[in-house]
Amino acid sequence: MRNKYLVHLYAKRVELESKLELHIARYCFGEGDVDDGTEAELRQRITEISDEIAVLESEHSY
Secondary structure (H helix, E strand, C coil), X not given: CHHHHHHHHHHHHHHHHHHXXXXXXXXXXXXXXXXXXXXXXXXXXXXXHHHHHHHHHHHHCC
């Protein structure tokens, strides 16, 4: 069960990182409102997921 959840977290992090890259690219090409909070929100969620992954991986290493 924990492994499935960990795989889910990895996939979710990749998805969010892709969305962040797209958001940044849109800004570079002038196609998006940068100050809408999207970038900060994505970065925060990526950090939260990364922290959760680290905890699960450290528990699994015992």
